[in-house]
Every structure is written in structure tokens, then in C-alpha cells.
Amino acid sequence: MLKISNFERVCMVVGTLLAGTASVQAQTSDYPTRPVRIVVPSSPGGGTDILARLMAKKLAESMGQPFIVENRPGAGQALGINVVARAAPDGHTLLMAASAIVLNQVLSKKTPYDTLRDFTPVSLVATVSNVLVVHPALPVKTEAELIDYAKAHPGVLNYSSAGTGTSPHLSMELFRSMAGITITHVPYKGTGPATVDVVAGQVQLSMPNLLTAMPHIKGGTLRALGVTGPRRASGLPNVPTIAEAGLPGYESVQWYGLMAPAGTPAPIVARLHLEIAKSLASTEMQAAMATEGADAVGNKPQEFAAFIKSEIDKWGKVVKTARIEQD
Numbered sequence: 001m002l003k004i005s006n007f008e009r010v011c012m013v014v015g016t017l018l019a020g021t022a023s024v025q026a027q028t029s030d031y032p033t034r035p036v037r038i039v040v041p042s043s044p045g046g047g048t049d050i051l052a053r054l055m056a057k058k059l060a061e062s063m064g065q066p067f068i069v070e071n072r073p074g075a076g077q078a079l080g081i082n083v084v085a086r087a088a089p090d091g092h093t094l095l096m097a098a099s100a101i102v103l104n105q106v107l108s109k110k111t112p113y114d115t116l117r118d119f120t121p122v123s124l125v126a127t128v129s130n131v132l133v134v135h136p137a138l139p140v141k142t143e144a145e146l147i148d149y150a151k152a153h154p155g156v157l158n159y160s161s162a163g164t165g166t167s168p169h170l171s172m173e174l175f176r177s178m179a180g181i182t183i184t185h186v187p188y189k190g191t192g193p194a195t196v197d198v199v200a201g202q203v204q205l206s207m208p209n210l211l212t213a214m215p216h217i218k219g220g221t222l223r224a225l226g227v228t229g230p231r232r233a234s235g236l237p238n239v240p241t242i243a244e245a246g247l248p249g250y251e252s253v254q255w256y257g258l259m260a261p262a263g264t265p266a267p268i269v270a271r272l273h274l275e276i277a278k279s280l281a282s283t284e285m286q287a288a289m290a291t292e293g294a295d296a297v298g299n300k301p302q303e304f305a306a307f308i309k310s311e312i313d314k315w316g317k318v319v320k321t322a323r324i325e326q327d
Helices: 006-029 047-063 075-085 100-107 143-152 167-179 191-199 210-219 266-281 283-291 301-322
Strands: 036-040 067-071 093-098 119-129 131-134 158-161 184-187 223-227 253-261
Touching: 036 047, 036 075, 047 067, 047 093, 047 119, 047 253, 047 266, 047 283, 075 093, 075 100, 075 253, 093 100, 093 119, 100 167, 100 301, 119 210, 119 266, 119 301, 131 143, 131 191, 131 210, 143 223, 158 167, 158 191, 167 184, 167 301, 191 210, 210 223, 253 266, 253 301, 266 283, 266 301
Parallel strands: 036 067, 036 093, 158 184
Antiparallel strands: 093 253, 119 253, 131 223
């Protein structure tokens, strides 16, 4: 029987490692080598889909291969999310993730994916603020007046949301908790009907996204008291953030970002981030984002990863404190 010396064993291991490294370098140096699909885990026409198509167009122009948006809605976005979690980690399948990827996880222990374990964050693409709105008949004109009114009339006010566990619901629960008030949640099947019933006076307040609420605010059928993000909205310069209007530390945004399957080689992630950041820095892209009510971001992979972890921690506490259960 042929004996192999320790030296030969070391040489074989080193050779294998070098061959693997050379293979990865070959795969990443000319990336992408074929069309790249961006999976959107929701239906066409929503915010995730709109932003995915904006990014796909820019990335195709800069990277020399088609970037194709593939809508895979279902199971509260879990269907499309799982498609990417199981995909080959070669950069040719990406996920346009939204806040729901985190919210689903903190709401249910049965979520079939782990955001931090199963994905490699590439870049946060954009954020969109919600806005605290009330029916004009409610005798409050500021956030402070709303809080005082709610404390003087505990349990009287009702607020609508797009459904249990959605961003408008959890944003309002964070507000309720920090303000120390008692208000009642009325879930709807979608942001549209939830907002329409505030306009009609069926419920008194809500926290829809800016894109949905803006026409009603401009038309005077809703009164805006505060935006949920870290900065005032360009379309509502006279409306303060909720934090500056009386609840320091409050922040809640709907966010959208590109993610790859776990194990995607670092050079591919770095290349994607570079191209995303370049496109989001362009005047054209920032104008397109602003039209959709979004703020372009384009942060680094490690910054996006830290942001996701902070979102899991924050909303996990809100869900636990409010004892929210998924429908």
C-alpha cells in the first residue's frame, strides 16, 4: 500500500485550496456571466416591484447583462424569499427584500427562513416613511395634542392598518407604546381600504406610507401630524418628524434592499454594491426614487447587515410588548 507523507498531505490540501480559490476568482472576475434575476416576493405594482425594476434597469446598463425582475408572491412573501434562500450563491439570483422579511420573522416562529443566516446583505436601496394622519374632525392639530386627547379619552380612538404585523400596524404600536396611550387597532386587508376609512371618518387615525397618504393630505381630507422617518419629507416640509414633535428616539421606516443567498462570494457582493451605490448616487435615480416617495440609500453590506439586526431587535420588542399575534 502506497504511503503518503505528511508533507505530501499538506501539499495536497494546499493544492485543493488554491484550486478552489482560482475557481472562485474565475467565477467572479467576469461576473455576471448570464442574465441575473431579481426575485420580488410580492405582486407587480407595489413599492418592492417598482424599486426592483428601477434597479434592474440601471444594473443592466452598468453590468452588461440583463437583470430580470421575477414576481413570486405568496405565503406573506415567504414563497419568493425561500426561492432565493435556496438558490445557488453565485450572484445570479438576488432578492429585492422589504421590511416584511424581518416583520414576518419576529411575528412567527414558523417562518421557514432566517434573515441573518440564509442571506448575504448587499445594500439597502431605499427607505419610505409612514405618516401619522388623523381625520380633520378630530380636534387635534399636533402630535402633542393627539397624545393629550388620547390620554383624556382612553380607548376611544381607533386606528386602521393594512393588516396585523404590517409596517403601519407596528409603526403605530411603537408610537402607542412610547406615548403611553390606549388606542384600538382595526386591521384591514390593505393600505388602500385602511386609508379610505380614515378619510370617511370610520376610524380616527392611521399611519399609511407617504405615497398612499399624500393625495389625501394635499386635498385636505387627512391632517398630517408627523412623519415616522428620521427626516422631514420633502413633500411635507412643514410636518415635523414624530421624534422632533415630542417622542425623541422614535423612528420607523419601510425599507427595501438587495440581498443574495448566504455564501455568495465576497467579490461578487462587492461588485454589486459598487454598481448599486453608483446608480443610487445619480441625479436621475434620486429623482425617480423621490417620485415614488422614497429616499435612496446605497449603504455598504456590513452596514445593511447591522441595520437588519437592529430592525429584528426593535420590532421583536414591539411585538412582545404589544402581544401581537400573526393572523
